[in-house]
Amino acid sequence: MSPEYRVELLNVSKSFGGINALQKVTLKSKPGEIHALVGENGAGKSTLVKILSGACKKDNGIIKIDGVEVEIKNPQDGRKAGIGIIYQEFSLVPDLSVSENIYLHTLSEKKIFMRWQKMNRNANELITSLGFAINPLTKIRDLSIADQQIVEIAKALSENVKILILDEPTAVLAPNETSLLFDVLKRLKQKGVTIIYISHRIEEIFIIADSITVLKDGRVSGCYLVPEINKEDIIKLMIGRKLNAYFPKREIIHGDEIFKVENICVRDKVKNVTFSVHEGEILGITGLVGSGRTETVRAIFSADKKKSGTIRLNGVDLNIASPADAVSSGLGLVPEDRKNQGIILPMSIKCNISLTNLGRLSNKLGFIKNKKENCYTLQLMEKLAIKAESSEVIVSDLSGGNQQKVILAKWLGIDCKVLFLDEPTRGIDVGAKVEIYNLINELAAKGMCIVMISSEILEVMGVCDRILVMKEGAVQDMIEKDEFSVEHILRIAVG
Amino acid sequence: MSITKKRVLKALHFLIEYDTLVIFLIMVIISSTISDVFFTHTNISNLLRQVSGIGIISMGMLLVILTGGIDLSVGSIVALTSVLCGSFLLYMPVAIALICSVIAGVAIGSFSGYLISVHRIAPFIATLALMTISRGLGFIISKGSPIILNTSGSALINFGSGYLLGIPYPVFLMFIVFILVFIILKYTVFGRIIIAIGSNEEAVRLSGIKLKYYKFMVYCITGGFAAIAGIISTSRTGVGSPIIGVGLELDVIAAVVIGGANLSGGKGSAVNTLLGVLILGMIGNIMNLQDIPAYPQQVIKGLIIIVAVLLQGLQTKKKL
Known part of the structure; x- marks a missing residue:
């Protein structure tokens, strides 16, 4: 008789230096089930799946797979037990081909020569079985994010996974790609694979998941079959209170048009992008992945070289040749890739926040004024409700939402005039998202110009006053607030 | 957990946390017993004077390594400035000769820094080029033979062999430089940004910090320090020699690494680097006292570097 559950985590606990990340968490999932795992920032979702996959060791508790207790001490043990995990940051090698990436793990087997043809054929079969057509000889670098994700899944399947963990798989996908991913997950489900699905998008859970476990502060606050629960209840379980409005309302008061960019061009990536922002306005930029949103903003900020284009703030032409020029002209950027571009992980909250303002926090000889710096950081931490014991806490110990707030604090502290936010809520849960929306609103109310890039159409509609839709590097349309509708925007974005 | 076990764990933690200090103390104990x-x-x-350069x-080098770079040219800069210092002394007063030598060292460093920060040439390659260029210049200027200091150089020789309060002058100089770098790293914007660059260059750049300036400056500083070391060498031997300092850059890098710095940047401290220098110096010193020949010395030195770095590996593992 086969056991009822494919995977059982029983009373799993884990603490990091006195802080209880997980307290007696129990999670059970059946074969062929999609089990959603949700919770706020730092609720312990990542820790839990890391324990299951072997990236992290548990302090207490039992893990059973197919009813048999297993000891998972490292990722190798996890793989042997049939557990595959796909993180938000993919673990693919960009310069290797699709098939090489899929079969990378077999390279450690004791064989001398590669069997290229067989490898490519098998890779092709695997991808076809997922309902996709990707040439196995393509380099990962040349694939779209969505295709890369499929390769990740294929890679996991090539190792015969029984349990597949997906950490926010849709955060990087456009809506049409999301539905393709769901098709793939349904196929895997039919094959009997158990899927543990971490997501911040509660809507998705009702589309794809069979059951749901909600974590709050390292404990299980609820475990349900999906038909038994509604969206409001999930949010309540996650944050312990009711969320009245997902997108906070605000009064829109626009001043003059103070920021204007004209004919921004970046080689073949951005074509003659022109737009303007009023004082106190939140302008949204959306479009599919690869539509040139990020490239446009990076070019304005001079993070990448632009071919041409003029940038005007308060009627004055800005000559921006480097990010340093951009910052001194009053521009700020919260980049798309938080960990690699936004934040210095091994340094403290204090060092990160004061980085943009060291000039004012030091004396003429270049010595940092300790007291002033402490005051400055603590003020910003309080203002943004950054949850940490002190300003000396190392940023890598913070949750994604708090890390994002640290980056926002860098720009808030220096009162920049125009703030670019590139996917500011990616990988952040509901509670922190709302906090960030509120902050954006507050900044706009103070007269800051805000340009927000997001691939979540609902988000740009909820937050922004006007939406610029891009496709293939060019502006498709500028949509005013009274014309907002998901279908309309999607139609323009797809073209 | 029993109390003794807890104590053992605590002690172990201490050992791993302060590994450089522990190695240093072990070296001192071993040296003084044998x-x-x-x-x-x-x-x-003597020991301190030997390691002062x-x-x-x-x-x-610590500053360079903190930014994630490396400087291979320092040994050659020592030779070049030693030669320059010797020849300048033939024509100029001591003070001006010394200043010019230091400027020459900074100039070589600034050339590396320019290539690395503006043209984005890998530090290893840029400083490798400057390493051979400096060495070559040293040979050209000296025409391949050592330059013997004339009478105006005697003040310099007095400096090289003199003592203040029982401490050799060059050792004083080393401690001054150490304190300077310690303060830079701990209390100044410059130090903060250098460490930040080594931890995440892109985040620093996107924060509006002039990355190029800082990357340029660390090589200038190192060039200047190498020039000071070149002058010290000249002051001790009384000759400006183009053949000194061969392989010196490796000893310097070894000292920084023994001091716990991470070659990919962002991690390292002035105190530990100084300890690393002293550890390296002691290894040579004690083996000389024991009359161990030079060849086995090199092997033992290498082994001790391996042990030091392995211990640091323990430290990172503990944190995970």
């Missing part, structure tokens, strides 16, 4: 001469004033001041350069 040799009666070790703890004499003459020996200690490496000590000064390693402080610059």
